[in-house]
Amino acid sequence: MQRYTKTAMLIHWLTALLIIAAFFLGLTMTEIHGITPTKLKYYSWHKWLGVTVLLLAVLRVLWRRANRPPPHPLGxxxxxxxxxxxxxxxxxxxxxxxxxxxxxxxxxxxxxVVYLGLIPLPTLIEANAELKPILKTVHYVLTMGMAAAVVGHVLAALKHQFIDRDGVLRRMLP
Structure with a gap:
């Protein structure tokens, strides 16, 4: 059975861990009332995780273009x-x-957004009080869509592992 490359596995699992961390950190930070030092720290960490996921996504696409994934199982x-x-x-x-x-x-x-507290990233749009609630909603809806897609992805992998026993999950395990 063909497997993913070790680099693809590393990028996959690191991205997965960072997405999960960002998701739960996002839930936690938004439940903190008011503006506190802890809340501000969590927002910074959440942004750092997001930027890192974005950088890994670019790396992932470049790697995938150069290294085709294994084909689906024959059956x-x-x-x-x-x-x-x-x-x-x-x-x-x-x-x-x-x-x-x-x-x-x-x-x-x-x-x-100041990545890792060291690298100020460019401002893509100016402050806009009318756009802010729309983008907040967009970010929330996309995040919940990602959570649903990740859950579906994990359930499908578990189905292939424990019901179909076709080795699909093993292709991505080190």
Whole structure:
């Protein structure tokens, strides 16, 4: 059975861990009332995670273009292969869209993004009180869509591992 490259595995699992961390940090920070030092620290960390995910997404696309993924297992029904391809495409789009929407939301709020507290990133849009709630909603909806897609992706991998026993999950495990 063909497997993903070690680099693809590393990028996949690192991206997954960072997305999960950013998701739960985002839930936690938004539940903190008022403006506190802890809340501000969590917002910074959340942004750093988002920027890192975006950078990994670029690296991931470049790696995938140069290193084709293994084909679907021979016995996989066509509808499952199409669903897997569609889910992967959706995840790729969301891995870009979620951090970008957060970046734009932060810019619209007039709050700069300073990566790792060291590297100020360019402001993509000026502060805009009318656009801010729209971008907040866009970021939230995209994030929840990503959470649903990730859950579906994990459930499908577990199905392939424990029900189909076709080795699909093993292709991405070190």
């Amino acid at each position: 996989m029904p066509a509808w499952q292969a199409m669903a897997a391809d569609a889910t992967h495409l959706l995840l790729y789009l969301l891995i870009f869209a979620v951090p970008l929407s957060g970046y734009l939301y932060s810019s619209s709020a007039g709050v700069p």
